[in-house]
Amino acid sequence: MNSKISQAVSDMRFSLDESSGVPLYRQLIEQVENAVVSGRLKSGDRLPTIRALSVELKINPNTISKVYNELEIRGILKTQVGNGTFISEKTLEADKDRLEMKINERLGRFLREMGELGVEKQELVKLIEEFKEREQETGNNKEL
Amino acid sequence: MNSKISQAVSDMRFSLDESSGVPLYRQLIEQVENAVVSGRLKSGDRLPTIRALSVELKINPNTISKVYNELEIRGILKTQVGNGTFISEKTLEADKDRLEMKINERLGRFLREMGELGVEKQELVKLIEEFKEREQETGNNKEL
């Protein structure tokens, strides 16, 4: 019925942080959006099946389902029944703007919190430059 | 117990961001914790009364009550019925460590997300230095 050749599944890697308080489905939505908006995922790229992801991440399939549904509503994904879930085609201009907006908004919140914690910009820059990628181990960071 | 002399109410300033999705009570808890851990609030400092804060922030007194209760369970606040709510006495040593831990943890999350968005460290540093304090106006930022 649908003769499209399934493209190779993207090597999208998800990570869940249970200790962050952010709902799982929101974390996943964020990560897909971030990947799209930053260009790591492109139109036509295929995402893992719900079943596969639920096994990998050890979370309820309903949760993944919700993620894909919402992303489809937002126009970011397109589901082809029986074939898989793909990144839809979108204007890239919009993405660039959204990317900037997003970065700015996150940066703003982050700087405000660092301010609350008494970290000055200058000090912050130093911290960032020093920051080592040593597996952060906040506790529950499941990487796949 | 015999600290009858009510200390001047701290000039703690709270801000609520309704658009962030983070519950009000959690935002407030965070802000008190940040103020304590960074030294802006000290043992014995008095917090605003529940009623006063609820008027200022235009939210339900029960929400503030929940904040103060949770902070008391965590040992950060001490409540004196009929007198007010105060920062409890705690080892300050621990706070320094907790401050660093908190900064590190937030920094880690932030850098990870910036990475997802394709922002390199070098570029990030530039963004931070450029960042203007223009009232962020994400939409609903109530400042007091």
Next chain:
Amino acid sequence: MNSKISQAVSDMRFSLDESSGVPLYRQLIEQVENAVVSGRLKSGDRLPTIRALSVELKINPNTISKVYNELEIRGILKTQVGNGTFISEKTLEADKDRLEMKINERLGRFLREMGELGVEKQELVKLIEEFKEREQETGNNKEL
């Protein structure tokens, strides 16, 4: 997270004594703590749903919610929205100590009060051995 299979609800039985002056939520917290610390409730055991308990005990769901929340802040319970409330995983070593501490503390208070009432240890032992389980009926003891 992947503990989707809801365990059988524990057969935890609660009792409320309205005449004691102790707030309902505190009585319930005590009873859960006692059950955990004495080993009747174990890691992973599921507690009754808020709604079920509120019907059984004929008290407001918010009161139960407060109980579960406070126990979660203390690290005794773990909540899985949409799934239920469970005893969290904790070092069992600590529990044995805490059990002894708790027993000792209660015993101390009790003996002090009995002393105030002029009851000598020897007499007390006799009273305990004589004590009949005749439904204490202090007035409002709701058993379930």
Next chain:
Amino acid sequence: MNSKISQAVSDMRFSLDESSGVPLYRQLIEQVENAVVSGRLKSGDRLPTIRALSVELKINPNTISKVYNELEIRGILKTQVGNGTFISEKTLEADKDRLEMKINERLGRFLREMGELGVEKQELVKLIEEFKEREQETGNNKEL
């Protein structure tokens, strides 16, 4: 105006446990009642002045005032303005009954809680006999 010779102040000793959750005024009422009902305080005995007690216990004079008021309402104390506060004259029969009732009620609650904590009567008796009077130090026990 009142030519009564003030009797020597009773050597009543109060202790407050801030960590018990029981309101201060209630602890004090209890202790006076216990002393009366068990015969340590007798008709005509004089209690400390409000001012003296508030200094000794380092608590608000209003709290002591409330204690004495409530005990007067219950007919246990009698205030002689300008002279002091005294144990009033009461039928001793009633006291004996109340003493037994009180002991029984406390015993019942205590045994129920020990039951919850998994302590059998036999074990409990042993614990009581072993119990050492080593200054319990639950944390905040202010003895005078």
Next chain:
DNA sequence: GTGGTCTAGACCACA
């Protein structure tokens, strides 16, 4: 005038 307790109810988020 403090905060505490409990109820009621509406609406939402999650799995």
Next chain:
DNA sequence: GTGGTCTAGACCACG
């Protein structure tokens, strides 16, 4: 069908 969030309001306990 779970629990979470927030509001509203009544009444009480405390100092």
